[in-house]
Amino acid sequence: MTGGTDPSAGVTRAAVILPWEKHGAEQPRAAEARLAEAVGLTASIGLVVVHTAILPLRARRPSTLLGDGQVEAQGRAIADERIDVVVVDAALTPVQQRNLERAWDCKVIDRTGLILDIFGERAVTREGTLQVELAHLEYQRSRLVRSWTHLERQRGGFGFLGGPGETQIEADRRLIDERLVRLKKDLEQVRRTRGLHRSARKRVPFPVIALVGYTNAGKSTLFNALTGAEVMAKDQLFATLDPTMRGLRLPSGRRVILSDTVGFISELPHELVEAFRATLEEVAEADVILHVRDIAHPETAAQRSDVMTVLGDMVTDGTLDPDWPDRTIEVLNKADLLGGVRDVPSRSGCVAVSAMTGEGLEALKAAIDVRIAAGMDVLDYDIPPADGARLAWLYEHGEVIERADEDSVVHMKVRLLPADRARFERR
Numbered sequence: 001m002t003g004g005t006d007p008s009a010g011v012t013r014a015a016v017i018l019p020w021e022k023h024g025a026e027q028p029r030a031a032e033a034r035l036a037e038a039v040g041l042t043a044s045i046g047l048v049v050v051h052t053a054i055l056p057l058r059a060r061r062p063s064t065l066l067g068d069g070q071v072e073a074q075g076r077a078i079a080d081e082r083i084d085v086v087v088v089d090a091a092l093t094p095v096q097q098r099n100l101e102r103a104w105d106c107k108v109i110d111r112t113g114l115i116l117d118i119f120g121e122r123a124v125t126r127e128g129t130l131q132v133e134l135a136h137l138e139y140q141r142s143r144l145v146r147s148w149t150h151l152e153r154q155r156g157g158f159g160f161l162g163g164p165g166e167t168q169i170e171a172d173r174r175l176i177d178e179r180l181v182r183l184k185k186d187l188e189q190v191r192r193t194r195g196l197h198r199s200a201r202k203r204v205p206f207p208v209i210a211l212v213g214y215t216n217a218g219k220s221t222l223f224n225a226l227t228g229a230e231v232m233a234k235d236q237l238f239a240t241l242d243p244t245m246r247g248l249r250l251p252s253g254r255r256v257i258l259s260d261t262v263g264f265i266s267e268l269p270h271e272l273v274e275a276f277r278a279t280l281e282e283v284a285e286a287d288v289i290l291h292v293r294d295i296a297h298p299e300t301a302a303q304r305s306d307v308m309t310v311l312g313d314m315v316t317d318g319t320l321d322p323d324w325p326d327r328t329i330e331v332l333n334k335a336d337l338l339g340g341v342r343d344v345p346s347r348s349g350c351v352a353v354s355a356m357t358g359e360g361l362e363a364l365k366a367a368i369d370v371r372i373a374a375g376m377d378v379l380d381y382d383i384p385p386a387d388g389a390r391l392a393w394l395y396e397h398g399e400v401i402e403r404a405d406e407d408s409v410v411h412m413k414v415r416l417l418p419a420d421r422a423r424f425e426r427r
């Protein structure tokens, strides 16, 4: 994030404003849920949200989107709260964005801009980074063009001679176009060699558990509750290590790595779909997928099918193995809001929990253990007693089911992950 920061406090103070068009009877709750999502997204890039508002939209004013009275009232709150950045949870034209920045004397970003920031921070793979950069440049380019035509219109009669603004924007546009061409080439190249990269990355020493689900479903809360980490939610700004991966020991004693991913976002702007998919790549690498759901959300069923559809599409384009449902546990989170885990209707493959109260977490860990074991191979190895290193390796990475020691050989029966089996047999 750029924009005004308060160096003494070390935080960027943000407001989140949701322009809301009235439709449908259910709307107050839907608006609250949408605002909560936008607040969650804003907080996820380290901004501190100190002011929020839901503003009914009567007409979409071309100059500011919002009405004059709304702009003024928000301006007072923004000054009072010493706000550095305002997130407007809507699509703003470049003109609207600029006019609001002038009226409020602070940085203004719209929904697409915010989401691009989040993706930019969270893209891990080379392909993901390129994909996000591509979406970012296309966004910038569209802003350039539109603000240029606007300036031309303002300049009126003498615009046809081409002012300094025009040549500058032409030059910027050319630069962006060149960069776009290069990016697309790089992206093609990376895609062609994707298989190679993937097998190289497969060498993480422990099984990986990926959390997926909508923003605000409780992924980070669950991540913290399971790993006992306190840093995530509030201190993200100061975290130097990758805050999205952390180790965890399961009831069996097995160590795994938990990986928090970018959340699904309602009504994802069309031009960001590819970039979002790219951030989900780590899911394809995971040994177990935890699909975290907010079962108290008004649209919980629609959210679930969105997640299933996107994962299904990843199978179609070859990014995800078709067996992913076998490796997935549906986590029915926020059970406390429905009266506790016993009051949540459940099916097999689902575990009801409350990441907030901790209820159900032991059952969830046990379920993860079962999933991992189900994906393991049971193997027999004969190892010379002197080969302590290989024996130790099996204890460290596998589950020893039986051991029979003879003078010249140790018979071992162990459960190993397919990847570990390959690694062991290569030694």
Ligand SMILES: Nc1nc2c(ncn2[C@@H]2O[C@H](COP(=O)(O)OP(=O)(O)O)[C@@H](O)[C@H]2O)c(=O)[nH]1
Residues within 6 Å of the ligand: 040, 213, 214, 215, 216, 217, 218, 219, 220, 221, 222, 263, 333, 334, 335, 336, 337, 353, 354, 355, 356, 357
């Ligand atoms: N009542 C309740 N709230 C929860 C629970 N888990 C998370 N939350 C809240 O839901 C909001 C979003 O949580 P967060 O972990 O940031 O969601 P993420 O976007 O999926 O990472 C926060 O305000 C959490 O405090 C839960 O089990 N019960």
Ligand SMILES: [Mg+2]
Residues within 6 Å of the ligand: 044, 219, 220, 221, 263
């Ligand atoms: Mg989160």
